[in-house]
Amino acid sequence: MNKLLLILFALLVTSCANESDPEADKANFVRIYDSNRYNTSYNPIDMKQTADGGYLFLASRRLDESNFQGIYIMKVDEFGAFVTEELVDEQYVNPVGELLFLNDTYYFFCMTAVGLQTQLVEVGNDGTLGNIYNVGGSYPTAAAIDGSNFILLGYDNTAKESVVAIVSPNGNVIQATGFSVGAGDAVEEPIINHFLRTGRQFPFQVGRAASGQYFFNGFYNYTFSLVFTDLAGSLAVVQGQQDDGGISRVVQVNGSTFASARFNFGDNYFLPNVSLNTSGISSSSDLGGFSLPELVDNAPVHILVSRINEKEVILYASNTKSGQIGLYAYELSTGKFLGSKYLGFSNPYEINSMINTSDEGLAIGATTYVTGRFPRITLFKLSTEELSQIF
Numbered sequence: 262m263n264k265l266l267l268i269l270f271a272l273l274v275t276s277c278a279n280e281s282d283p284e285a286d287k288a289n290f291v292r293i294y295d296s297n298r299y300n301t302s303y304n305p306i307d308m309k310q311t312a313d314g315g316y317l318f319l320a321s322r323r324l325d326e327s328n329f330q331g332i333y334i335m336k337v338d339e340f341g342a343f344v345t346e347e348l349v350d351e352q353y354v355n356p357v358g359e360l361l362f363l364n365d366t367y368y369f370f371c372m373t374a375v376g377l378q379t380q381l382v383e384v385g386n387d388g389t390l391g392n393i394y395n396v397g398g399s400y401p402t403a404a405a406i407d408g409s410n411f412i413l414l415g416y417d418n419t420a421k422e423s424v425v426a427i428v429s430p431n432g433n434v435i436q437a438t439g440f441s442v443g444a445g446d447a448v449e450e451p452i453i454n455h456f457l458r459t460g461r462q463f464p465f466q467v468g469r470a471a472s473g474q475y476f477f478n479g480f481y482n483y484t485f486s487l488v489f490t491d492l493a494g495s496l497a498v499v500q501g502q503q504d505d506g507g508i509s510r511v512v513q514v515n516g517s518t519f520a521s522a523r524f525n526f527g528d529n530y531f532l533p534n535v536s537l538n539t540s541g542i543s544s545s546s547d548l549g550g551f552s553l554p555e556l557v558d559n560a561p562v563h564i565l566v567s568r569i570n571e572k573e574v575i576l577y578a579s580n581t582k583s584g585q586i587g588l589y590a591y592e593l594s595t596g597k598f599l600g601s602k603y604l605g606f607s608n609p610y611e612i613n614s615m616i617n618t619s620d621e622g623l624a625i626g627a628t629t630y631v632t633g634r635f636p637r638i639t640l641f642k643l644s645t646e647e648l649s650q651i652f
Contacts, residue, residue, distance in 0.1 A: 283340075287314070288622060288644035292341040293608075293629055295637055302636045303333055305613040307358035308626035309367065311386045314339035314619065318626060319360045319369050319384075320638055322348070327374055328457050329354035336388030341640050345388050353380060353393070355456060357401045357465075358614070360384075361411060363430060366391065370401040370413060379415060381432045394432025398424060400456060402465040402479060410435065414467035414477045416442075416452055423479045425467060425492060438492040443483035451504045452480060464509045464561060471513060474539060478508050487511060489539045497540050499548075502526070507545055509562040511537075512575075514593065520564050520575045523548060527558035531589065533575045534596025551598070555581050563615045566593065567623065569648045574599060576615070578625065584609030586627060586641075590651050600652030604641050608633075621645045 296303070302323040309317050315338040321330035332349035349356075354374045361368040367384040377399040383391030400416040411428045422439035429435060442448055454460025463485060466478040474489045481488050485507035487499040501507025506525040513519050514534070521532045523545045530550030537543075553560075560579045567576050573593040581587045585605035591598055604610065604625065614626035625641040 285644075287339045287341075288620060288642065289647060290341050290640075290642045291604075292337070292640045293631075293637055294335065294337075294343060294639070295631055300635065303638050304330070304628050304636050305626040305638045306356055307360040307369075308614045308616060308624065308640075309360050309362060310616060310618055310624065311336070313386070315344065316341070316624060316626075316640060317360065317367060317384070317386070317388055318638055319356055319358065321356055324351055324354070327351065327354055329372075329374065330356070330458065332356045332371055332382075334384060334388050334390070335638065337640065341642060347388055347390060349382075349390065353382070355401065357403055359404055359406075361404060361406050363406060363409070363411075366430075368411065368430070370396070370404050370411075372399060372401060379413070381411070381428065381430075392431075396426075396428055396432045396434060398426065398434075398437070400452075402455075403467045403477070405466075405468045407469050412467050412469060412475065414465060414479055416456075416480075418449070418453075421449060423477065423481055423488075425475055425477055425490070427492075436492060438490070440477075440481045440488065440490075440496075442480040448480070448483050461504070461559065462561070463504070464507075466510065470539070471515070472539070476511070478511065480504075487537070487545070497538060498542050499537060500542065500544050502546060509560070510564050512564045512566065514566075514575075520566075520577075520591075520596075521548075521550075522562040522564065522577065522579075523550060524559045529553045529556045529558075529560045529562070529579070531562075531577055531591075532596075533577070533591035533598075553579070553587075555583070555587065557582055561612060563612055565615050565617065565623075567617055567648075568621070569645075569651060572599075576623075578612045578615050580611050586610050586612045586625065588651065602651045605629075610639060618642070623648055 305320045318335040320333040322333040324331040334347040336344040356371045379396040381394040403414040413426045426437040427435040485501040487508040490496040509522040511521045532550040563578045565576045575591045577589040585603040588602040608629040611628045623643040627639040
């Protein structure tokens with residue numbers, strides 16, 4: 262196995278090793294994980310904190326002999342120090358988030374390089390691969406936990422449908438419902454370009470609301486839309502603008518109130534306290550929101566309910582035009598803006614995941630570029646004290 266090289270940018274520098282505070286060292290740090298596979302690209306997809314306080318990364322990697330991305334898994338300890346890595350066999354490609362934790366095991370979905378059949382992969386707490394189950398169907402795009410099962414959003418390129426499936430932990434499809442994306446090559450082109458990474462990367466998402474409705478953010482009826490459904494025919498749609506506008510991310514706060522974000526012809530808007538129509542047809546362009554001109558066009562957005570300074574907040578994270586990751590805090594109950602913070606220095610950084618940590622801090626998985634060219638995994642760990650400086 263190739264040795265992984267580690268670059269550590271310390272937020273606090275001490276002159277002597279014996280002055281180091283272990284608790285502070287694991288509460289606050291930034292680490293970039295370089296590799297002696299110099300021209301290989303690594304892009305983190307999702308990250309979870311493991312029971313030992315460390316972090317498990319699911320990432321993609323560039324393959325020389327495939328149009329699709331390969332799979333890379335990395336485990337680091339509570340200080341961010343590299344522990345182990347797994348370059349998954351190249352017969353498996355296109356890993357998608359989330360990295361799902363169920364029954365003391367981590368799971369993710371991918372597909373086979375030949376036949377494009379969806380697979381469900383087990384990963385241990387130490388980052389080692391477990392069983393791989395054939396699910397069937399093709400082009401997985403997003404996944405979430407649904408009780409003791411998984412919800413999988415995929416694209417059926419034969420039927421030209423977005424498909425929501427309920428999948429058991431051993432890969433059995435319990436239920437699956439398709440939603441037509443529309444006829445013609447024009448509507449399929451941006452979807453295929455997403456998978457080949459030759460076009461825009463769309464913010465696919467799937468989940469289940471507290472009401473029991475399933476929802477997916479994906480293509481439906483010629484448009485990138487947020488769709489609520491019971492999987493039996495009844496549905497509500499928050500329509501986008503073909504592939505030029507739609508919802509970037511959505512998290513339910515309570516009832517019909519959501520924290521969301523949207524994009525529209527490159528512009529970005531945050532909606533930390535918005536009522537979405539979950540029983541009819543509406544348009545995302547009518548939702549308004551706070552304009553964020555500092556963000557890159559059609560910016561990826563991550564949203565997390567957290568607690569800072571004894572206050573329940575909604576945290577947004579996204580990519581700024583200056584190459585930093587912007588953190589924006591809003592009051593959970595009212596949507597009132599509280600403050601912001603920016604992460605990054607020297608190199609450009611892009612957000613990939615954001616989680617609350619067991620020490621009441623925050624961890625952010627990101628991508629940076631070594632020599633401005635080669636994507637590498639980055640881990641930002643923020644302490645409670647640093648988060649308290651946001652407002």
